Amino acid sequence: MTPPVEHIDDLMILLEVVEAGGFSAASRTPGRSKSVMSRRVQALEERLGVSLLVRNSRRFDVTAVGQQLVEHARAIRGEAQAAFAFAAHSLESPGGTLQVSCPIALAVAEVGPLAIELAALHPRLHICISTYSGRPEAQQASADIVILPAIGPLKDAGFVARKLVDFPYIVVAAPAIAETYRQATLPRDLDGAPAIGWTFHDAPDEWSFESATGERGHARVDIRFKADSLALVADAALRSLGIAQLPAGACITHLADGALCRVLEAWTPPAIGMYAIYPSRRHLTPGGRLFIDALHQRLQSYGRPDRMLSIDVPPGT
Numbered sequence: 001m002t003p004p005v006e007h008i009d010d011l012m013i014l015l016e017v018v019e020a021g022g023f024s025a026a027s028r029t030p031g032r033s034k035s036v037m038s039r040r041v042q043a044l045e046e047r048l049g050v051s052l053l054v055r056n057s058r059r060f061d062v063t064a065v066g067q068q069l070v071e072h073a074r075a076i077r078g079e080a081q082a083a084f085a086f087a088a089h090s091l092e093s094p095g096g097t098l099q100v101s102c103p104i105a106l107a108v109a110e111v112g113p114l115a116i117e118l119a120a121l122h123p124r125l126h127i128c129i130s131t132y133s134g135r136p137e138a139q140q141a142s143a144d145i146v147i148l149p150a151i152g153p154l155k156d157a158g159f160v161a162r163k164l165v166d167f168p169y170i171v172v173a174a175p176a177i178a179e180t181y182r183q184a185t186l187p188r189d190l191d192g193a194p195a196i197g198w199t200f201h202d203a204p205d206e207w208s209f210e211s212a213t214g215e216r217g218h219a220r221v222d223i224r225f226k227a228d229s230l231a232l233v234a235d236a237a238l239r240s241l242g243i244a245q246l247p248a249g250a251c252i253t254h255l256a257d258g259a260l261c262r263v264l265e266a267w268t269p270p271a272i273g274m275y276a277i278y279p280s281r282r283h284l285t286p287g288g289r290l291f292i293d294a295l296h297q298r299l300q301s302y303g304r305p306d307r308m309l310s311i312d313v314p315p316g317t
Helices: 005-020 034-048 064-089 104-121 175-180 230-238 252-256 286-303
Strands: 053-055 060-062 096-103 125-132 145-150 160-167 169-173 194-198 206-211 216-220 222-227 244-247 272-278
Touching: 005 034, 005 053, 005 064, 060 064, 096 104, 096 286, 104 125, 104 286, 125 286, 145 160, 145 286, 160 286, 169 175, 194 230, 194 244, 222 230, 230 244, 272 286
Parallel strands: 096 125, 096 145, 194 222
Antiparallel strands: 053 060, 145 272, 160 272, 169 244, 206 216
């Protein structure tokens, strides 16, 4: 028997709970109640006669049947988004709601201000910015556009990716530590050096380099401190914890006032590419295209090493 259409709402609640990783996390969304969501999912299980979730005080898991149902729910949501996208295409000005997920420092510096400008110019366009530090797995499921940093080309994962800019990186350290490695001429000269790791890297202690002539080299450093925030990485470098890989634009002031010094200046770490990714061109609304085009244009100057870049996050953000 085909279930009534109104039960699709319960299916969407199940999808929200699974993507959030539990009822407590899902209930943080405005307008959502943990108790109501729990009852709706339980009612769905009773109507279907199957268990969809395994939940107790110690763990939260999705059953095999529940996982299959979640995949169907994602497909339904995708088709609904496509329908609304089609409707938006018929309008002359961008409209609807655009969910954007972005690294917190870039959101504060550029993405947030751009979103505010576009929302002011296009009253029918409603933009919601969510931020993350480190890796954005949880945000990708629900966002229309994810602003994603990556080293090298992105792997084909069933989404569309547009590169926005490459951020050049350099190796720096506080003066005392930089002096210790002043004679370093090759990446291997940094083997065992005290260092600060950024957990965005799969192996924070294995550093890759490239020379101006295209030669490649590697160093295995001694990570004394690591974080998913570049602001913390920079702070640790300023406090003489070790050498660090940082965006060139974020080091301009510190290099000028002598708080930081270049290390192994003839070699550079890989640039970090910034991408806009989204499920498919079919689902991208006019507002989404407008946002990506504007952000691409706005970020171009960051590809220069002399372009100032803020990686600080204001208190309370």
